[in-house]
Amino acid sequence: MKRSKLFAGVFTASLLLAACGGGAGADTDSAAGGNNSSQNTEGSSTENTSSKDSVTWMAMLHTPTPPSGDIEGLLEEYTGIDVEFNWVPDASKEERINAALASNTLADIVTLSQIDNTTVRQALTSGMFWDVEPYLSEFENLAAIPETTLDASRLEGHIYGVPMQTSIARYSVLVRKDWLENLGLEVPHTIDELREVARAFTEDDPDGNGIDDTVGFVERSESYMVGFRNLTGYFGADNFFHVSEDGEVIPSFMQPEFKEAMEWYRDIYANGWMNSDFAVMAKNDQKDYIATGKGGIVLSGAFDANNYKTAAVGTDQEEVMDWEIINDMTYKDVPRRMLSDTNGGMGGWLAIPKTNVETEDDLRVVLKFINDLMDEEPYTLMTMGVEGVHYEVTEDGVYNKLDDTISQQEVQPYVSSRPSQSVIIFKSASELANEGNEKIAENAEFAVINPAQSLDSETYTSQWSTLVEGIQDGYYKYMMGDIDMDDFDAAIDTFLKNGGQDIIDEFTASYAKSN
Template identity: 25%
Template structure:
């Protein structure tokens, strides 16, 4: 959910570490021994005794989590500045239109940050306008060994090319979305029902939750299911998508590239969702629900099946929706389930927004790009991951081999209660997958139930993704296509109440709104990236 408020928060804290401390820090920790100081630089482990780097001032602009603030007493900043002999000025905002506008204004004003993030669409435009540096000499296995060892294969970055050049590189991302349906187990028990294992069982549970008074209050005030359409579109939470073979946003089926939101099979999806609405088993306000309003209704005991992430039902997370539900009804029991075991619940993720360097900085001060790359590679290492996700060893966690045991009390008092500032510093590896860097994290607050929930959710099947963030052809605004697409979706669902006319509307948006041209172009990009020919039909 995009936060309503945005923040623009600069932090500048000069820190001049002693030479001895800088050298001591430079020789320890997570980088492999052959990690170089920059493109073509001398590996750190091979530098002459007494050598040091020139101190640089770096300005970065990154995305951050909402409701977070940087602190003056900041051990991450202190570590980075001492380790790499820099004065780092970090500016951050929550992602969204305000962030995008600020980047555009900053670049247009000629005051580009030394390193910044942008959306895929924006980065393509910046590359086309000649504003981005060629990353070839800066981002490679020699200059970023941790990045390539733990997060990306070099061949994957070829798929991220734009405007016939290597102008952008993705920051590490979660390979899976960890989506799951959840059901009120206490309601099932009251109605002598079992956790649904198939689509048909799921629909029958929805009917029972709607018509058989699962909360026992004698009122007809519950629904089987809810979702959030944001007043705009058919939510992917509806199980009819997967039932009809449409999984995720884009799919590869045989030699075909599929845009699920415009696929011909949606006619059946519309018919089945309309039937749900006619039966009355779905929250009647689902289309107008925004953000987490549908989940809030589930917390209030109005909805018995919902789709959310892996944190939804955790006992150890004080703010989990399960705990919020229990604060209203102590007997409430949410459990995960997956009615599409053989089909797959979603596609694997594609790389997200890239990190970028301005061409002006690379031309005038290439050492700033090299130093920034060193720091980013450190953040991608096990040492950097631990620092920016959990804090300091011996204080916020203990380490026994590759097993990390968290000190939750210290994390709360030192980090969460102080602006939750690690949710800014983990901007480069905002991934809750410590196993990617060879670590096992033990949360002492996690219950056996929590572990079972996570094990269940991680067992779900995911199908391969298109593996790239495809960009539309020059001059095509995919937003115009989607806007008209969603208008027709709403018309079929609420005016015509049938998917019969979907083929006719689909033909119009594919031609008049350049959908066919766009997805042909996407298919071409995917084909080039994966070395196999895909076509859009």
């Protein structure tokens, strides 16, 4: 039965404290979808006497309208559960979710993707939602959630919702392969080799046009949070925060390894081996800069190699552009590592309110429904749609959409509600896209997650975004030669005096409590 509707709510944040105070995947037999027994990884089963046969779901909507078509009915048929989606437009999710939490007007499943939202974190730890960790082992797909993702999803030592799984670490170093070949250079795999490539791409005419019109690195205005942050990982800096040997939790920008990466990158910029306007370059401008062949090294997602190749269509780069996707970059004796850019592979929680799902047996029905959505058949429905209607598969196993408009209307709304994004990797006609997916999968073994993600600090929640502005400003000024490292250290001192030390103390206390 199709009962999707657009969730409407009124923002009543003043009620929040009162409300809070009150209270990729395995391939399984579709015939098991409607069975309310919970099956563990050893194959034994626990009889479930629940009569619950429907689920309501407050889900995020990233498309202009809720879905049409038959996907919802096919998901119901597979799982044996009637589903009512209450779609929350992504543009108003903060207001709508806050209102629902405040008034306790929730659904059986609530998608909470605002990981750092104060209201969400307070609600999760208030007792409103089930701690699902004791039950995950009863379900084959949920039991297979990686430990790193589970760790990233914990709050005060508990998991208040099924973690939504994403790729743990998606970044790589992208280098123009055709330019390497033009200059007779080997693919760089160390920071020192990468430096030489940056020089050569700037000074040795890699495109062979006889004009001094190329650079090595192409950076943009989000450098501190994106490209440079991932570069620091190769030097040994940790992901946003670092836990010292004595258990102190400090920001990674206080680590010597972070500052060493700054010195290295500033040298790249000072030598002219990076676009001079990086501090003000917008993301789309960076993409155009790369697509038109002005730069050949990018610190970005492995998937962007294909994106840049696609963006070059119609330019003089279309026939020549090719990319190396390098995910094994190392520096000196620092082991291979890759900072997670996706919160440790955790895209939020599928939280289950105790007021809506009151008994353990009913909880198991909801958990089994989520578990079953991670089987290959429903995952394909929520990602690609129905074969012959939304996509076709070629003899080479390539998945091609048949009609982008229909897919956008009938399939795309479900994509962000998949409990896991990695059940199946659908083969693309683009070899760069396929290689990018392979590199992202490889990164998981070497991923470094933020150790403070599951910790608590009231000062971090209320002041971090303001306090860190001085650090970010110091990075850009240092990069452009306006200040030296002593001045950057002075910015750290200001950060500490204005509340940063409180963040360190609170995170350190939270870490000690959880370990």
